[in-house]
Amino acid sequence: MDLTATYLGLSLRNPLVASPSPLSRTVTGVRRLVEAGVGAVVLPSLFEEDILEAERREGMLLDQGSDVFSESLSYFPETAAPASSPEAYLRLIERAAGAVGIPVLASLNAATPEGWAGLARSMGEAGAAAIELNFYQLPADLETTSGEVETRLLEAVQAARAAARVPVAVKLVPYFSSLGEMAIRLDRAGADGLILFNRWLQPEIDPESGRALPGIGLSTPMDGRLPRLWIALLRGRVRASLAGSSGVESTQDLIRYLLAGADAVMTTSALLRHGPDHARSLLDGLMGWMAAHGLQRLADIRTRAAAATRPAELRSAYVEALRVANSQDQGPW
Numbered sequence: 281m282d283l284t285a286t287y288l289g290l291s292l293r294n295p296l297v298a299s300p301s302p303l304s305r306t307v308t309g310v311r312r313l314v315e316a317g318v319g320a321v322v323l324p325s326l327f328e329e330d331i332l333e334a335e336r337r338e339g340m341l342l343d344q345g346s347d348v349f350s351e352s353l354s355y356f357p358e359t360a361a362p363a364s365s366p367e368a369y370l371r372l373i374e375r376a377a378g379a380v381g382i383p384v385l386a387s388l389n390a391a392t393p394e395g396w397a398g399l400a401r402s403m404g405e406a407g408a409a410a411i412e413l414n415f416y417q418l419p420a421d422l423e424t425t426s427g428e429v430e431t432r433l434l435e436a437v438q439a440a441r442a443a444a445r446v447p448v449a450v451k452l453v454p455y456f457s458s459l460g461e462m463a464i465r466l467d468r469a470g471a472d473g474l475i476l477f478n479r480w481l482q483p484e485i486d487p488e489s490g491r492a493l494p495g496i497g498l499s500t501p502m503d504g505r506l507p508r509l510w511i512a513l514l515r516g517r518v519r520a521s522l523a524g525s526s527g528v529e530s531t532q533d534l535i536r537y538l539l540a541g542a543d544a545v546m547t548t549s550a551l552l553r554h555g556p557d558h559a560r561s562l563l564d565g566l567m568g569w570m571a572a573h574g575l576q577r578l579a580d581i582r583t584r585a586a587a588a589t590r591p592a593e594l595r596s597a598y599v600e601a602l603r604v605a606n607s608q609d610q611g612p613w
């Protein structure tokens with residue numbers, strides 16, 4: 281059975297990708313995911329803030345030295361780079377890409393055009409097969425317009441695309457007034473892939489202390505519905521590859537993404553919940569389903585894909601769903 285897939289112009293042995301998480305933050309972790317069968321691995325994001333912090337720390341060390349030794353400015357102190365420093369990150373790319381035979385992708389969350397460009401270039405040079413742009417910027421300034429947010433994203437993509445020698449994918453959030461139009465503009469700006477969707481980690485309020493707690497949580501299969509809807513809508517309308525991300529818990533969820541038209545399907549929560557070997561059972565399940573439906577190649581799934589989702593049908597499906605739901609006292613929910 282042929283599960284090979286093409287994503288961002290890369291040839292993958294299968295479409296299942298381990299999305300960024302602590303599982304891929306070491307070479308050992310990346311190896312485990314590869315042994316479990318995934319087609320590609322994405323490293324956790326490097327944040328531009330980490331670089332500014334590393335520079336601040338280096339500056340402090342230089343200042344401390346200059347008070348004590350007059351010759352101290354003639355050397356640069358050896359600092360133990362923390363895992364999140366840019367040097368450590370580039371080393372991780374280099375070592376992971378050298379250790380495994382499948383594509384290793386880097387993930388970048390920058391804050392300035394120079395950050396997007398410079399870091400994307402360095403990541404490609406270090407051996408990343410492609411780069412995910414994790415554009416996680418909450419427009420908490422209430423004066424910021426949607427146009428400004430969109431321009432910032434487009435400029436980031438253009439900067440990274442012009443600098444990187446490898447494909448660049450944008451990890452999107454669904455919170456745009458007109459996501460489809462944004463996707464088309466990103467496509468025209470040179471994005472090689474669109475990942476639908478990133479998971480925004482909203483803080484939660486602790487009722488006891490009244491304080492905000494960092495909100496990290498795992499997804500459920502329901503989280504796959506919105507990205508699948510948008511993948512079905514974008515399929516055939518953009519040149520960029522489409523990756524499904526969110527809510528892949530079982531083989532059923534993986535198949536649903538492929539039927540919607542995803543070129544690659546990503547998973548994090550299920551691998552954190554069940555361990556990296558869960559990837560193997562997702563892939564075995566996919567092969568079992570393909571065999572049961574007489575499909576030999578992954579590409580054959582396209583021929584079974586759900587009919588293109590048309591806006592008018594979406595509206596009538598919504599109206600119908602609520603009409604049925606509101607006419608019952610007890611439903612199947």
Ligand SMILES: Cc1cc2nc3c(=O)[nH]c(=O)nc-3n(C[C@H](O)[C@H](O)[C@H](O)COP(=O)(O)O)c2cc1C
Pocket residue numbers: 299300301302323324325387414451477478479496497498499500503525526527528546547548549550
């Ligand atoms: C513990 C944890 C760490 C994550 N770290 C990153 C990250 O560094 N960069 C990123 O783009 N996404 C990160 N994510 C988001 C995942 O890559 C993924 O997009 C999201 O969890 C949705 O997929 P899922 O439903 O399969 O979990 C993280 C998610 C979790 C749960």
